[in-house]
Amino acid sequence: MRKLLEFLISKRHWFLFIILEIISFILIYRNNAYQRNIIFSSANVVTGQIASLSGSITSYINLREINRELSERNAELEMELLERQEELETLKADTTLFKGFALDSTEQSYPYDFVMSRVIYNSISYISNYITINKGEKDGIAPDMGVVSDKGVVGVVSTVSDHMAVVIPILNPKFKLSCKVKGNRYFGSMTWNGRSIYYANLEQLPRHVEFVIGDTIVTSGFSTIFPPGIIVGTVASFEKEKDDNFFSLEVKLSTDFASLNNVRILRNYRQKEQQKLEEVRKND
C-alpha cells in the first residue's frame, strides 16, 4: 500500500498533466458550442478593457483610409438618393396621386434599425475567428443580431456582456449564411473554407441559375438576422459540384476583415416573433 502511494506521489506530475489537459479540452469543447462562456472570451471585463485600450490606439492608424471610404460611400448614397428622388418625381407626375392616403404611423414597415459600434478586437489568423465590439447588452445588443460594415456583411453576434459583444464573422466555419445572386431568387449557403480571408464559398446554388463572374452576391433575407439585399461579395469563380446538380461559387468578400474598424449591428424588431413562430412549426 505504501509502495503504491509512493509510486503515485512520484508520478504526480503525470496526474497533473492529465488533469490540466482535460481542463484545456473542456474549454476547447465549450468554445465550440455556439453559446460561449463569457469568462473565457475577450468580452470579459479585464481582457475587454485591455483589448479596448489597444483598439482605441490602433483605430487611429487607419483613420485616413476610413475617412476616404466613408466619404466615398456617402457620395454613393447621395447619388442614389438623388436618383430615387428623380424616379419618384417622374412616377408622381405620371400618376394621379391619392392625397388621402396616410401611412399607419404606429406600424413600422421596415423592422430593422441599427447601432453603430467600434471593433476592439479582431482575429483573422485563426481558423475560428472572432470579433469583439464595444457595444453590449446595455446598448440593446442581443445574441443572433446581424453585423454589417459599410461595405457588406460581417457576421452574427454570439455572446453579449454588459458593454461588449463577441461576433462570429464570415471567417469562421460555424458561420452559415443564406445568400443569392442579386436579381434572382435562388439561394445557396455561404461558408468559409479557412484559406483566404478575402474569399468564401457559396454552395448548393441550383445549376440553372444564370450569372456571370463579377455578379453581386447578396443576403437572401430568409433568416431573421439580415434583411434581404445586403451585399456579401462578388462572384470570383465557379465550378459544378460533384453530383452535377449544383454550382459551387467562390465569392470575393466585399468586407475587408483585415482593416475592419466600424460596424453596424442590425436589430430586428420581429426576430423574436418569427423565431417563436418557426419554433412552433418545428414541434409539429
Place this chain on the structure above:
Amino acid sequence: MINTIFKGIIYFIIFVSVQILVLNNIHYLRIATPFIYLYFLIKLPIGISKSVTLIISFVTGLTIDLFSNTPGMHAAACTFVGFYRSDLIRLFWGKDLPEGVSPSYAFLGISSFLRYVSSFVLLHHIFLFFIESLTLFDPLFLALRIFFSTLLSIVLIAIVEAFNMEAVKNGE
C-alpha cells in the same frame, strides 16, 4: 530565489503582452503567426519541478487564450510542451546541469540552445495547430502553417535571446 521569481514575472508580463498586443495581429500570408511568449517558458530555470513547470505553462497558455478568444487551445499546447520540457533539456545536455540557471546561448552553446528551442517550438506548434484544425481539417494547409509559424517563432526567439543583455552578462 526571490530574484528569480521577480525576473520570471517581468519576463511573463513583457512577452505575454508583446504576444497579445503585437504578434497576435501578424499572420503573414494568412499562414504564419509567431508565438514569442514561448520564450518565457523556454527560459524557465533548469531544475524546477515538473509539477510547477506544468502549472506555469498552463497559466501562461490560458492567459494567451483569454486575450485571443481561443479558450483552451494555447493552454493545452503549453501544458503539453511544459510536460516534455525537462526531458528535452536532458536530451540535449545530459543530466548533470546546475539547478536554477536559465537555458541560454552562453551557458549551453548556440547549436544546443537552438536545437532545444526548435524542438520546443515545433512540439508546441504541432499540438496547437492540430487542436485548431479540429474544427476544419485541411492537411496541406495545416502542414504549411506549422512549418512557417515554427520557422518564424524560432527566428524571433533566437533574435530576442541574442539581444537579451541579462543572458549575455550571465554567460561571462
